[in-house]
Amino acid sequence: MTDKQIAIIKAIQEGIPICEKPFAEAARVAGVSTEQIIEQIRLWREDGTIRRFGAIIRHQRAGFRANAMAVWDVPESHIEKFAEIAASYREISHCYQRPRFNGFPYNIYTMIHGRKKEDCESIAREISEKTGILSFRMLYTTAEFKKTSPLYFLHTEQEEGGR
Numbered sequence: 001m002t003d004k005q006i007a008i009i010k011a012i013q014e015g016i017p018i019c020e021k022p023f024a025e026a027a028r029v030a031g032v033s034t035e036q037i038i039e040q041i042r043l044w045r046e047d048g049t050i051r052r053f054g055a056i057i058r059h060q061r062a063g064f065r066a067n068a069m070a071v072w073d074v075p076e077s078h079i080e081k082f083a084e085i086a087a088s089y090r091e092i093s094h095c096y097q098r099p100r101f102n103g104f105p106y107n108i109y110t111m112i113h114g115r116k117k118e119d120c121e122s123i124a125r126e127i128s129e130k131t132g133i134l135s136f137r138m139l140y141t142t143a144e145f146k147k148t149s150p151l152y153f154l155h156t157e158q159e160e161g162g163r
Helices: 003-012 024-030 034-047 076-087 117-131
Strands: 066-072 092-097 108-114 136-140
Touching (some): 003 024, 024 034, 066 117, 076 092, 076 108, 108 117
Antiparallel strands (some): 066 108, 066 136
16 A cells, blocks of 8 residues: 555544535645545445445434344355345444354344344344244344554554554
C-alpha cells in the first residue's frame, strides 16, 4: 500500500459522520481530496481489497436484542450450497467454515440477529428446512466483553519515533 492509501485508511477506519459532506474531515486528515477518498474506496471494492463500505448499525440500540451463533454440522459436499442459502438471510451477519473438533462436529458458524430469541430460532429452523441440515445448535451470548471493529495502520515506525 502507498502512503496515501494508508493515510486514507487511517482517516476513515473509525467512522464517517452522517452529514452533508461525510468525507470532508477524512480528506483533511489524510491530506487528499474527498474525490480521491471516494475513488480509492471504489478501486478497493473493484479489486476486492474491501467487500463493502457502509454503515454499521449498533443492533442493540436498533432493537435487536437477541443474537446467537448457530453452529451447523454440514457434509463437505453440501457446504457451498448451505453457505449460499444461509448468507442470503439479512439476519445473518457472519457465515464461516471452521474445522471440526473431537466432540464438537460443527463446521459452519453463522451469527443470527433478531429482536428476540424466538426470531433467531425461527431463522435457524427455516435454514434447516431449506437445506436439509438438521444437526445444529444455537449458542446465545451470555456476556459481551469486547466488540470493536478492527483498526489498521494505527502507528507507523516514523510516528513512533523509529521504535
